Amino acid sequence: MTGYFDAIPPLTFDPDADGPAFRHYDPDRMVMGKRLADHLRFAAAWWHSFCWEGGDPFGGRTFERPWFPADTMDLAERRVDAAFDFFRILGAPFFCFHDHDIRPEGASLAESRDRLNRVADRMGERMADGGPRLLWGTANLFSNRRYMAGAATNPDPDVFAHAAATVRDCLDVTHRLGGENYVLWGGREGYETLLNTDLGRELDQMGRFLSMVVEYKHRIGFKGTILIEPKPQEPTKHQYDFDVATVYGLLKRCGLETEVKVNIEQGHAILAGHSFEHEIALANALGIFGSIDMNRNDPQSGWDTDQFPNNVPDVTLAYYEILRGGGFTTGGTNFDAKIRRQSLDPADLVMAHAGAMDVCARGLTAAAAMLEDDRLEAARRDRYAGWDRPDARAMLDPGATLDGIADRASAAGLDPHPVSGRQEILENLVNRYV
Amino acid sequence: MTGYFDAIPPLTFDPDADGPAFRHYDPDRMVMGKRLADHLRFAAAWWHSFCWEGGDPFGGRTFERPWFPADTMDLAERRVDAAFDFFRILGAPFFCFHDHDIRPEGASLAESRDRLNRVADRMGERMADGGPRLLWGTANLFSNRRYMAGAATNPDPDVFAHAAATVRDCLDVTHRLGGENYVLWGGREGYETLLNTDLGRELDQMGRFLSMVVEYKHRIGFKGTILIEPKPQEPTKHQYDFDVATVYGLLKRCGLETEVKVNIEQGHAILAGHSFEHEIALANALGIFGSIDMNRNDPQSGWDTDQFPNNVPDVTLAYYEILRGGGFTTGGTNFDAKIRRQSLDPADLVMAHAGAMDVCARGLTAAAAMLEDDRLEAARRDRYAGWDRPDARAMLDPGATLDGIADRASAAGLDPHPVSGRQEILENLVNRYV
Amino acid sequence: MTGYFDAIPPLTFDPDADGPAFRHYDPDRMVMGKRLADHLRFAAAWWHSFCWEGGDPFGGRTFERPWFPADTMDLAERRVDAAFDFFRILGAPFFCFHDHDIRPEGASLAESRDRLNRVADRMGERMADGGPRLLWGTANLFSNRRYMAGAATNPDPDVFAHAAATVRDCLDVTHRLGGENYVLWGGREGYETLLNTDLGRELDQMGRFLSMVVEYKHRIGFKGTILIEPKPQEPTKHQYDFDVATVYGLLKRCGLETEVKVNIEQGHAILAGHSFEHEIALANALGIFGSIDMNRNDPQSGWDTDQFPNNVPDVTLAYYEILRGGGFTTGGTNFDAKIRRQSLDPADLVMAHAGAMDVCARGLTAAAAMLEDDRLEAARRDRYAGWDRPDARAMLDPGATLDGIADRASAAGLDPHPVSGRQEILENLVNRYV
Amino acid sequence: MTGYFDAIPPLTFDPDADGPAFRHYDPDRMVMGKRLADHLRFAAAWWHSFCWEGGDPFGGRTFERPWFPADTMDLAERRVDAAFDFFRILGAPFFCFHDHDIRPEGASLAESRDRLNRVADRMGERMADGGPRLLWGTANLFSNRRYMAGAATNPDPDVFAHAAATVRDCLDVTHRLGGENYVLWGGREGYETLLNTDLGRELDQMGRFLSMVVEYKHRIGFKGTILIEPKPQEPTKHQYDFDVATVYGLLKRCGLETEVKVNIEQGHAILAGHSFEHEIALANALGIFGSIDMNRNDPQSGWDTDQFPNNVPDVTLAYYEILRGGGFTTGGTNFDAKIRRQSLDPADLVMAHAGAMDVCARGLTAAAAMLEDDRLEAARRDRYAGWDRPDARAMLDPGATLDGIADRASAAGLDPHPVSGRQEILENLVNRYV
Ligand SMILES: [Co+2]
Ligand SMILES: [Co+2]
Ligand SMILES: [Co+2]
Ligand SMILES: [Co+2]
Ligand SMILES: [Co+2]
Ligand SMILES: [Co+2]
Ligand SMILES: [Co+2]
Ligand SMILES: [Co+2]
Incomplete structure (x- = not known):
């Protein structure tokens, strides 16, 4: 013991303590x-x-x-x-x-x-x-x-x-x-x-x-x-x-x-x-x-x-x-x-x-x-769910080509419609936990 | 000609021009x-x-x-x-x-x-x-x-x-x-x-x-x-x-x-x-x-x-x-x-x-x-000149090992002395050109 | 009613709601x-x-x-x-x-x-x-x-x-x-x-x-x-x-x-x-x-x-x-x-x-x-408490002079000792409330 | 003389010097x-x-x-x-x-x-x-x-x-x-x-x-x-x-x-x-x-x-x-x-x-x-020249009122047309001097 910290007792978990203690950190929780x-x-x-x-x-x-x-x-x-x-x-x-x-x-x-x-x-x-x-x-x-x-x-x-x-x-x-x-x-x-x-x-x-x-x-x-x-x-x-x-x-x-x-x-x-x-x-x-x-x-x-x-x-x-x-x-x-x-x-x-x-x-x-x-993760999975489609997955395969995809996109008349990114709603969700 | 830029003649290199011209950009220089x-x-x-x-x-x-x-x-x-x-x-x-x-x-x-x-x-x-x-x-x-x-x-x-x-x-x-x-x-x-x-x-x-x-x-x-x-x-x-x-x-x-x-x-x-x-x-x-x-x-x-x-x-x-x-x-x-x-x-x-x-x-x-x-480059080369020594180069070879180098450094009693980085002098040198 | 927001009911305070509601904002609290x-x-x-x-x-x-x-x-x-x-x-x-x-x-x-x-x-x-x-x-x-x-x-x-x-x-x-x-x-x-x-x-x-x-x-x-x-x-x-x-x-x-x-x-x-x-x-x-x-x-x-x-x-x-x-x-x-x-x-x-x-x-x-x-404010008041001393207050009066203060400080052999600003402890205190 | 700077002679203005000298600072210019x-x-x-x-x-x-x-x-x-x-x-x-x-x-x-x-x-x-x-x-x-x-x-x-x-x-x-x-x-x-x-x-x-x-x-x-x-x-x-x-x-x-x-x-x-x-x-x-x-x-x-x-x-x-x-x-x-x-x-x-x-x-x-x-200053003066008009100056007088100005503006059917701020041209002008 050096004495320098003598005035301070070992800290324990005690949420109701007013003095030195851990109010949230319970190591064994x-x-x-x-x-x-x-x-x-x-x-x-x-x-x-x-x-x-x-x-x-x-x-x-x-x-x-x-x-x-x-x-x-x-x-x-x-x-x-x-x-x-x-x-x-x-x-x-x-x-x-x-x-x-x-x-x-x-x-x-x-x-x-x-x-x-x-x-x-x-x-x-x-x-x-x-x-x-x-x-x-x-x-x-x-x-x-x-x-x-x-x-x-x-x-x-x-x-x-x-x-x-x-x-x-x-x-x-x-x-x-x-x-x-x-x-x-x-x-x-x-x-x-x-x-x-x-x-x-x-x-x-x-x-x-x-x-x-x-x-x-x-x-x-x-x-x-x-x-x-x-x-x-x-x-x-x-x-x-x-x-x-x-x-x-x-x-x-x-x-x-x-x-x-x-x-x-x-x-x-x-x-x-x-x-x-x-x-x-x-x-x-x-x-x-x-x-x-x-x-x-x-x-x-x-x-x-x-x-x-x-x-x-x-x-x-x-x-x-x-x-x-x-x-x-x-x-x-x-x-x-x-x-x-x-x-x-x-x-x-x-x-x-x-x-x-x-x-x-x-x-x-x-x-x-x-x-x-899991609500946050469910929202994330949903957002990318389109990539589970076989035609989508195929675009990421090594054999896919730019012109192959381009021709299919053009033939299909693709006109993708954006969906909400829901950032504020997700931020609200986080705030339920903190 | 759309007429939109009509009032402005093609620009030429003319260092003494007062009107629109290139005063420094001479494409053929x-x-x-x-x-x-x-x-x-x-x-x-x-x-x-x-x-x-x-x-x-x-x-x-x-x-x-x-x-x-x-x-x-x-x-x-x-x-x-x-x-x-x-x-x-x-x-x-x-x-x-x-x-x-x-x-x-x-x-x-x-x-x-x-x-x-x-x-x-x-x-x-x-x-x-x-x-x-x-x-x-x-x-x-x-x-x-x-x-x-x-x-x-x-x-x-x-x-x-x-x-x-x-x-x-x-x-x-x-x-x-x-x-x-x-x-x-x-x-x-x-x-x-x-x-x-x-x-x-x-x-x-x-x-x-x-x-x-x-x-x-x-x-x-x-x-x-x-x-x-x-x-x-x-x-x-x-x-x-x-x-x-x-x-x-x-x-x-x-x-x-x-x-x-x-x-x-x-x-x-x-x-x-x-x-x-x-x-x-x-x-x-x-x-x-x-x-x-x-x-x-x-x-x-x-x-x-x-x-x-x-x-x-x-x-x-x-x-x-x-x-x-x-x-x-x-x-x-x-x-x-x-x-x-x-x-x-x-x-x-x-x-x-x-x-x-x-x-x-x-x-x-x-x-x-x-x-x-070349003065700037010469200074740079000088600064790293020590790395041209064979023992220095050897440290970068694939076969070199941490402990091999460590033992040699310790045995040699290495005590490297820093030399000036000369930053302000190099900045002055640049200012001679701009 | 324009209809644009029709799907959303007026929000009320309902801490247990899962859907749209105020979970904390109770206007009448x-x-x-x-x-x-x-x-x-x-x-x-x-x-x-x-x-x-x-x-x-x-x-x-x-x-x-x-x-x-x-x-x-x-x-x-x-x-x-x-x-x-x-x-x-x-x-x-x-x-x-x-x-x-x-x-x-x-x-x-x-x-x-x-x-x-x-x-x-x-x-x-x-x-x-x-x-x-x-x-x-x-x-x-x-x-x-x-x-x-x-x-x-x-x-x-x-x-x-x-x-x-x-x-x-x-x-x-x-x-x-x-x-x-x-x-x-x-x-x-x-x-x-x-x-x-x-x-x-x-x-x-x-x-x-x-x-x-x-x-x-x-x-x-x-x-x-x-x-x-x-x-x-x-x-x-x-x-x-x-x-x-x-x-x-x-x-x-x-x-x-x-x-x-x-x-x-x-x-x-x-x-x-x-x-x-x-x-x-x-x-x-x-x-x-x-x-x-x-x-x-x-x-x-x-x-x-x-x-x-x-x-x-x-x-x-x-x-x-x-x-x-x-x-x-x-x-x-x-x-x-x-x-x-x-x-x-x-x-x-x-x-x-x-x-x-x-x-x-x-x-x-x-x-x-x-x-x-009031704990935060009490700490703040304590920190400045020295200024309640009459000699301290006098230094802020319009009649006080630099040399008057200087001479007194020198004569008194002032050697002020700093005390802790306790920043982290005050930050901890804030964290009890948020 | 401490000797610490002995190797360096007093600096003089010498635009052609290669060693220590002022190449631009001529105090007496x-x-x-x-x-x-x-x-x-x-x-x-x-x-x-x-x-x-x-x-x-x-x-x-x-x-x-x-x-x-x-x-x-x-x-x-x-x-x-x-x-x-x-x-x-x-x-x-x-x-x-x-x-x-x-x-x-x-x-x-x-x-x-x-x-x-x-x-x-x-x-x-x-x-x-x-x-x-x-x-x-x-x-x-x-x-x-x-x-x-x-x-x-x-x-x-x-x-x-x-x-x-x-x-x-x-x-x-x-x-x-x-x-x-x-x-x-x-x-x-x-x-x-x-x-x-x-x-x-x-x-x-x-x-x-x-x-x-x-x-x-x-x-x-x-x-x-x-x-x-x-x-x-x-x-x-x-x-x-x-x-x-x-x-x-x-x-x-x-x-x-x-x-x-x-x-x-x-x-x-x-x-x-x-x-x-x-x-x-x-x-x-x-x-x-x-x-x-x-x-x-x-x-x-x-x-x-x-x-x-x-x-x-x-x-x-x-x-x-x-x-x-x-x-x-x-x-x-x-x-x-x-x-x-x-x-x-x-x-x-x-x-x-x-x-x-x-x-x-x-x-x-x-x-x-x-x-x-004076070209830069002339451009600046020109930009604000409208404020030399008596009716403009009057707006800055202590007696001017918001509604007085508003009524006159409305009656006159004011529809001000912006003019170029010429920022790049002014920056070019500065570059003629540096
Ligand atoms: Co604002
Ligand atoms: Co703003
Ligand atoms: Co500073
Ligand atoms: Co300063
Ligand atoms: Co760091
Ligand atoms: Co670190
Ligand atoms: Co950019
Ligand atoms: Co770019």
Whole structure:
């Protein structure tokens, strides 16, 4: 016990509580034949909760944590203890981390690896001791100035090699800690200006890097999923993993579309000009849905604000697409969210997570009810029912030809009459559940 | 001669002119061993210049043209004559059209086809008579209410068939008129709400449709390029041909990445959150660059304003990427641009094109000088020079492994030091040419 | 009875209904001592529901209404009857209209006025017959091509005069029909390009016009409120009534800040880069809050989509600010919303309104509970409690000086310690009510 | 001499130079009867050039400067020397600074003031020694955590007092150093969430603060201009000095519209949804134009990128509005711009400024030619010429009435015919100068 969170008791489900509690998230509630906890698979994220100091581009640290600045192994271990205290209060089944979050970087790759393993040992003990499991690990390939021009896509091959070593070490430790996924986030795999960038070359570098990660994963027997987290921009002007559709094209380009999936973040979807549910639905349609980062952007801010979710109808639509696709397998609901820099207290950190978990519980429960009710899906099936006609299906067969269809359409004097899309009525239907 | 443009003489290159003239566009000027006209391959667009009436969502027709409303074959032919008068004044070597632009729709597919062919006959005569050539034809699959929920991606298979017949007819007439490309623009191939949409099914429909177009093109011996024009949204909330990266993924998904290329519009690039030069550079890197629509959006408007280009530095960067990729083959510079609805006079239409052609001439000439000078390219090559080292190249070979690289990096004690990206100095360099 | 809505019975409050009904909107429910209907003051809008034909920039009419195109007085009267049938089904207490919505424009100002009065007579009869009352009237000063460069801000003084005559006639008819407000919407009071615009002159013209409207209103004894509806752009690049803050400055500039208030539209707030609740809260703080248009934009579309509200938490925050400011006086909740162009059926139109009314009822009820509960307000008061100290209040007195405060601060060795802003905890609190 | 910039000689005007030089900025060139240097009044900004370490939200320091971290008075003085070396190389006539930029904060207000004065003494010596003059000083009221919830608008009155002391000290030192303006920038004068914010109270606090600053300025005999720099958001969700129109309303609200002017930044204009030239033209129309920060945002990034200007046509339109308004008086062209974090070298910093100064020189020269040529202004005058008619002018007189105008319009059978707005032709005209 570090004492930092001592004033806050472990949260339990208590819909009538006035103080700290889950008012909606009952982990053991059965929904569509599965525990709510097993549907949602919540994970807390190390970086925003235990490393971020409250800075923004116009101001520095606002938080006062006893483990800051965590630039020694002692402080880093103190942080581990605080984190596991926090996980215990929250009762979240999973957590996520970057190498950079848990150990101070060493003077060499070897020392960094050694430190990573030592902190991981301590984490492993706490995990064994009833602590949460590891949803995913990842490497921070963007904070150190060596990565200022990218990691796998750096113009300097030594940076590529350095990144390879770092990912190898992170994948090893993720494997050792029983991680269910491994995430690649391309913060600086992109460019600031086309004027100094060789786009084709950088895409090739990225493809090779990714292929080696996949090959290595199989060789060490890591059964988890490799995930890419799309983000269109920020910190760089353009990032190569712009959105789900872009990542799909990259994967097809290097033949990895069955090996790698996506970790979709609500805020990144919005930055790319999409709704969150669009990105999820598209990933499902393309067969690459993996996991989610459930943190929103402020709709009036043009950067990644990484706020906790708080809008039940929005969250419902996201889980609806997830459930339509069969739900999570190795993925889960990670809160890659940070409290506002004015939220100074331990209670702010805890209650931000608790409120978000309640919002997600309401969203998933509503989505499940909507799916079981089937009215929305029945309307969707009806809308496309014409395609069940044999002549319609035939048009999609490989042998169909443009002129064959054209001649038949002309001969038949086709004059299709549109029918209502019923958007508002369907939106009303959704509102019965949220 | 319709008389409508009578007051305006054919434009010639005259840098000192005060009245209507090209002040920069000298079609015969040799640039990088080729006529400027052959580099730029300008095309005027039928729809905005001869069909659009000046309406916007809050107001109707502002233009008074003697051929409006062109809902009879007589008026449509009068419009053909006006258009060719206009082409002659402009001296543009190409034009583009939709079926919908040139003929009133008939009561049946057959009548529509017949009318299309009759107008095309008249156009063919004018083209033979020294008129411009056809850069591309396309089908309007978005204005008629039957297409309100898409064409190839419609929930109603009869609409799919109707669209197939229409594209067949347009491809036929494009072929007959010697078109150098055929464009598919997916205005309504997308959705208004996910709630009533089967994303996977619609993507499959779209892929099949596209495959049939390609198969048909080969069968009739059309040598032109099939182009898709990406656009992220508007009129619909989401369009499947969102941007170049998305289209690449779609093409890979149905194995057409060597058959179909992209027609990139500046305004659509911006709506998708990209710079125009990004989309061109990416298309070149992915091997799918085809043609451009050189019309900009207003940076403060969130919709497709389709304005004529007027910023030489911006246009220069676009042509720089085009020239770096080898320049146009079948593609060209189409002005899918409309004059503002307050620009009522014939002179407005002519001078908007003339000014845009001058801007493009300045841009391409500057881009060519920049490329011939090679300082920018030399800086780019230098930046990646490390990758020429054998050990660096080896990391990109198929046999390289993550742990192999990692072990070598660790053993070597790699500690890469970043070097300046020199962005401002490169931007200054560009400013020497524009 | 026109028959058009015959299949749909008048809607009643029935929370358990499966068919058309209000599931949440019980007009007679008492909330904070007032009927829900009297809090919400719903109004249906004539233009989107009875005039808009389903067109968008890429396609024309999709709706088939028996009164289209309503370009004769007979069709216009048929439309009046349909509208009142619709109002009866909905049971909305108010409606709104433009002159342009209800009568075909005449060949002269006199004929237009005459037609306006004749249709108004018919409307008056239907209103007397238990129909809804008039929330506001307004003049359409943007559709006719004469207004393409603005109305009050037109470079042509004859257009200014034409607009004055039109507003006079609309204000007269609004007064006669017992309208509770009169709205000025500046669709084209702005510019397309600064290059041809005299900004200062146009702002002066607008100020004078507004002053004359206010003077006339008083002279004819119109007791309603004059409202300006801010909108930042669309159809023009820039509009002078950009947002609430801008309108406040304009009003102060011509001394009308106590005479004119604002009608705030959710979608316009968003286009201007604000949340809806911000615009309401600011209008309250500045003393110019009047009424609302409760229609949202799609968060991924950069234009005014005018959709029906469907997100209860969002709507709750808006009504919370309205109730904090004391609720509506002459204003109300107008649905300046249009069904999607694919929503073809009468039921789509009715149910879009019904769903929106339910969403608003939920929102206002939740907001009222939140306000009565007072926990949110208590937290707000606590946060500023330091300002109740005499020395703190003294700093805001007119006699306080910068150096006086500075010297005291320095002498006291002030070193203020920040306290948590508790944003997430407050957001959680809101989620208890929605 | 610190030695840091030793490799770079002072820049001179040399259009044919290949190395570091001004290729366009000839300070002594006469334009419209005034030296170019006296038109442009360039200023370098201390914070981005000498304090910013290259960090962004995803990474830390990239720059290596011998004076970093400048947290001692010795290092701070070393930084002063480096800055003046830099100013000498650039030959810029002005510079700007925050208190926070030049001195490490002390343990108390008194110590901070003392340190400020000691560094200012050293700066004064360097300024006397042929160094540049001070365009403006300002206080950093946003970096320290005490200001996390605002300065003048803080819920804690002690923060208000602390801010007052800080501004007093900065204004004193600005006065002593002969500053020509004093800027207030409201980085955190705004809110993160409305839920914990009392908007009306905060606006009142801000108004009082501003009034005291103005009163103090007069009392100490500071002849410079008090400027507010509008910015809509970032770091906070909403800032009270959103844009020029909003600041105008705030000034009118506290009666300071003749005392305070605006410092307009290109990037902030864009964040607020305006063009830069719009904000300048509006400030001129409202009589509050003061100065500019000539740094752009990237059009695809939703945050304040503060890049150096590089687009001559854009810059030309800004200077055109400045010259139309009579040019700068106490204001100038400040580069509140930062080099990219990958631009590591001293040469990057120098050449970024040099390139920007050339771009501005080209822009202002073109704008002046355009204004002297008068064709654009003649077209503008013509467009409004109708308002010179006596009957037109009479409509704007205070005695004019809505019904008086309406009756005359109706009697005269007014039917105004629109004339072309000629936007494209005017844009072509601009392109003759850039
Ligand atoms: Co994020
Ligand atoms: Co994330
Ligand atoms: Co377009
Ligand atoms: Co186009
Ligand atoms: Co609207
Ligand atoms: Co409205
Ligand atoms: Co800025
Ligand atoms: Co600035």
